[in-house]
Amino acid sequence: MKLRSDVNHWGAIAKSFHWIVALAILGNGVFGLCMDLASNPMQKINWLALHKSIGLTVLALMLLRLAWRWPDGRPREEPAPRWQLVAARATHVVLYLLALALPLSGWWYNSVTGKPLQWFKLFNLPGLAAKNDALRHFSHAVHEYLFWFLVLVLVAHVGAALKHHVFDGDDVLRRMLPFGRLRNDKTQAGERS
Numbered sequence: 001m002k003l004r005s006d007v008n009h010w011g012a013i014a015k016s017f018h019w020i021v022a023l024a025i026l027g028n029g030v031f032g033l034c035m036d037l038a039s040n041p042m043q044k045i046n047w048l049a050l051h052k053s054i055g056l057t058v059l060a061l062m063l064l065r066l067a068w069r070w071p072d073g074r075p076r077e078e079p080a081p082r083w084q085l086v087a088a089r090a091t092h093v094v095l096y097l098l099a100l101a102l103p104l105s106g107w108w109y110n111s112v113t114g115k116p117l118q119w120f121k122l123f124n125l126p127g128l129a130a131k132n133d134a135l136r137h138f139s140h141a142v143h144e145y146l147f148w149f150l151v152l153v154l155v156a157h158v159g160a161a162l163k164h165h166v167f168d169g170d171d172v173l174r175r176m177l178p179f180g181r182l183r184n185d186k187t188q189a190g191e192r193s
C-alpha cells in the first residue's frame with residue numbers, strides 16, 4: 001500500500017488518519033455520555049481526564065490531517081449526478097469542521113468552568129477563555145449538541161458509502177477500507193504482472 005494518495009487510491013496515511021480519528025471521535029463521544037456511570041467522584045475525575053486527553057489528541061490529529069490533505073490530494077470522484085458530488089463535498093467539509101469544533105468546544109467548556117487541563121498527565125494546557133459561570137450551561141450544551149449533530153451527519157456519510165458499495169457497485173468504500181482491494185484495479189494488476 002502506498003503512503004500517498006493517487007487518482008485511484010487513498011494512501012495509507014490518509015486512510016490511517018480517517019479511521020483512527022473516526023474511532024477516537026465515536027469512542028470518546030460514547031465515553032463522554034457514559035461518564036455519569038462512574039462509581040465514585042475519583043473515578044469520574046480520572047475518566048474525565050482521559051476523555052479530555054483523547055479529545056485533545058483528536059484535535060492534534062485533525063490539524064496534522066489537514067496539513068497532509070493539501071499536498072496529498074484525493075482520488076478522482078466516481079461519476080455521479082452533480083447534486084450528489086456537491087452533497088458529498090459539503091458533507092466532508094462539515095465533518096472536517098465538526099471534528100475540529102468538538103474538541104475545541106470541550107476545551108472551551110472546560111475553560112469556562114475554570115478546570116485545569118492536562119494531556120495524559122504529561123503537560124498542562126492553558127484555558128481558551130476566562131472562567132465564566134454564566135457560560136457554563138451554554139458551553140456544555142454546545143459541546144454535547146455538536147456531538148449529536150456529528151452523529152446525524154455521519155448517518156448520511158455512512159449511508160452514502162454503503163449506497164456506493166451495495167447499489168452502485170463502485171470502489172468508493174473499498175478504496176477507503178484499510179486493506180480494501182479495488183474491483184478493477186489496473187495499477188495493482190500492473191504491479192503483479
Ligand code: HEM
Binds near residue numbers: 021026077157176
Ligand atoms: C466520526 C467518523 C467519521 C468522520 C469524521 C469521517 C470523515 C470523513 C471525511 C472528512 C472524509 C473526506 C476525506 C477527504 O476528502 O479528505 C471521509 C471520506 C470517507 N469516509 Fe468517512 N468519516 C467517518 C466515518 C466513516 C465511516 C464509519 C465510514 C464507513 C462506512 C466512512 C467512509 C468513508 C469513505 C468511503 C470515504 C471516501 C469518500 C470518497 O472517496 O469520496 N467514514 N470521511
Ligand code: HEM
Binds near residue numbers: 032054104117
Ligand atoms: C473527540 C472529541 C470529543 C468528543 C466526541 C466529546 C464528546 C463528549 C460528549 C458526548 C459528552 C457528554 C455530554 C453530556 O451528556 O454531558 C462530553 C462531555 C464532556 N467533555 Fe467532551 N468530547 C470531546 C473532546 C473533549 C475535550 C478536548 C474536552 C476538554 C478539553 C472535553 C471536555 C468535556 C467535559 C468537561 C465534559 C462534561 C463531562 C461531565 O461533566 O459529565 N471533551 N464530551
